[in-house]
Amino acid sequence: MLFNSIDFALFLPIVFLLYWFVTNKSLKLQNLLLVAASYLFYGWWDWRFLFLILFSTLVDYTVGIALSKEKEKNKRLVLIWISILVNLGLLGFFKYYNFFLDNFTTAFSFFGRDINSSSLNIILPVGISFYTFQTLSYTIDVYKGKLTPTKDFVAFSAFVSFFPQLVAGPIERATNLLPQITSKRVFNPSEAKDGLYLILWGLFKKIVIADSCAVYVNEIFSNYEQMNSLTLLLGAVYFAFQIYGDFSGYSDIAIGTSKLFGVHLMRNFNFPYFSRDIAEFWRKWHISLSTWFRDYLYIPLGGSKVSKLINLRNIFIIFLVSGFWHGANWTFIVWGGLHALYFIPLSLTNRNRKNLNIVSQGKMIPSFRELYSMLLTFFLVLIGWIFFRADSVAIAFDYIQKLFAFNFKSGFQYLSTERYAPELMILIIGFIIVEWSAREKEHPFFGKWIHLKIIATLVSIILLGVYSNVTDFIYFQF
Structure with missing residues (x-):
């Protein structure tokens, strides 16, 4: 169901x-x-x-x-x-x-x-x-x-x-x-209301963000050989938001539904695309899995309380196993290994626990340094998502090679030829702004204009839900 x-x-x-x-x-x-x-x-x-x-x-x-x-x-x-x-x-x-x-x-x-x-x-x-x-x-x-x-x-x-x-x-x-x-x-009306907010926001992420992005992701990845660099970049960005909207959307609905029954589940996502390094990203992405591997595999292997060489081995083990957990394909293993390579410099320089606070806490606009760190981290994650989405490692490398060919002819091909493509880019930008404003909370339904936010979200879900097919969540295959 x-x-x-x-x-x-x-x-x-x-x-x-x-x-x-x-x-x-x-x-x-x-x-x-x-x-x-x-x-x-x-x-x-x-x-x-x-x-x-x-x-x-x-x-x-x-x-x-x-x-x-x-x-x-x-x-x-x-x-x-x-x-x-x-x-x-x-x-x-x-x-x-x-x-x-x-x-x-x-x-x-x-x-x-x-x-x-x-x-x-x-x-x-x-x-x-x-x-x-x-x-x-x-x-x-x-x-x-x-x-x-x-x-x-x-x-x-x-x-x-x-x-x-x-x-x-x-x-x-x-x-x-x-x-x-x-x-x-015991039934708690306040908790139940908060649960309904999370369900609503989770449905928005899935139906409005993830399923809308999926249409373009499928086309671009299926025809990547004919695409220029800008369009391939667009495909990778759309997949990043597809998988985030799909998976975190499921988690939001699950946590919200549990609150309706008086049960509290752990938070699984904490605005991971605002991370300033890969270590912070993994503290905010699929938290329940990363902490599971930390507690039941990484720490029993010795964790970081061992020699640097053994610690590097432990890092590779948990990231490779994490990749393999996702599916029986070398693409997931390479994806995990790539994140291990991202993580190792932070571990060697003892900077893997540098960014523990909320980015730009109490401020609306990040500093230039924070913005640069977030964009760089997002780009590294983006390269990893190409392996995650590709059908084979060879296709992923070919996709990345064409991405870095710097072929800008015809601009964003899917912006000029596909209906609603410009609107989707605007929607993604709007989604980022809403998430940024809510990064210190659990969901965006708080503060002023809360009823207007709810109505706008409901209308978006209904309009896009009517014109789209009901699709499985990506992580069902894992």
Whole structure:
């Protein structure tokens, strides 16, 4: 079920009413409703994959209980490895089986040995990368003694399958979400109103920004060989805003929807395109994933409290794994490696935690130095997005080579030939201004003219929603 669909527009108020007016007297019934609603929400795509969620839930619930009873170190180690291998095994099979098989076959062919192999027609379950990491956070935290395992299977099932963030995050920690699931929740009108604002802003990002950009991104990337440098730059910029509007839009809707049910999810985006260096960008982009890798991979490897050489190894590992997490394609691995290269100079010079404050806090206009730093960081991110979007590494390099060919003939080709292209550029500029003015808040619906902002946003969503198809969110494929 898509957030930007009529189905969800009917589903959400029904669940909301049942949650607060029918099951509100019993926490167990509320959680049972959440589980039922979440399974219906997920099964709307393909009911067969509900068995994967149920299996993962059963395994990690059982492991958590067993860990609480087992004191012997070796047996506890066996239990945690059962959870890790089962979850990553499922993820590896459904997401990476064909990737490894194809590359294994190619490697042998390179040395003159042909291997007969056949790829499987494997359908990738929506959101498997997200809920797999979420359940792993539970068993790892229980193993480390950071969390007491729950004996309430319904509550644990609600934690694993909580529908607002089930298929594209944020990737919640058990230490944050599970205590909220197991505690009585009270309706807060102010929180609910704030949740509706976030839902509205998330829909604007998805329908008005991301889906509008997607039309031009698809055309430019599909025909990049015929495009000049300015148009290729336009395609990269549009993709940057497409993926940001799409993914952060989903997160906003997820966080806003959760607030309607008295649940607080972690923030997943914090205006990342206003970052002054790559380290700041990764503190503000897909925060739930970057902090997951930091806590469960980077720090256990030694983090920065090791020699410089080992630290560089750790940086490469988390960025390469992060890239590979996104998909079974070398483009994502190169994308991750590129960001590691961006990050390393900051780490070597101990400047990776330089920009921790809000850029130009309390001011409307950034300084020249801040503006330069933001534009440079955005450009570096832009180059990375080309690898992320391209079908292959070779195509990405070819795209970048043509981008830097400085062919300015005919100007922006898609501005002069496509309907609404100039208007889209104006829309993007307006979106940047609105985001900049709201960078110290969670969303732009605050201060003066709030009702006018809401009306303008609603009108934009309705007008563009009528003339565009309902599309999946990009991160569903991850």
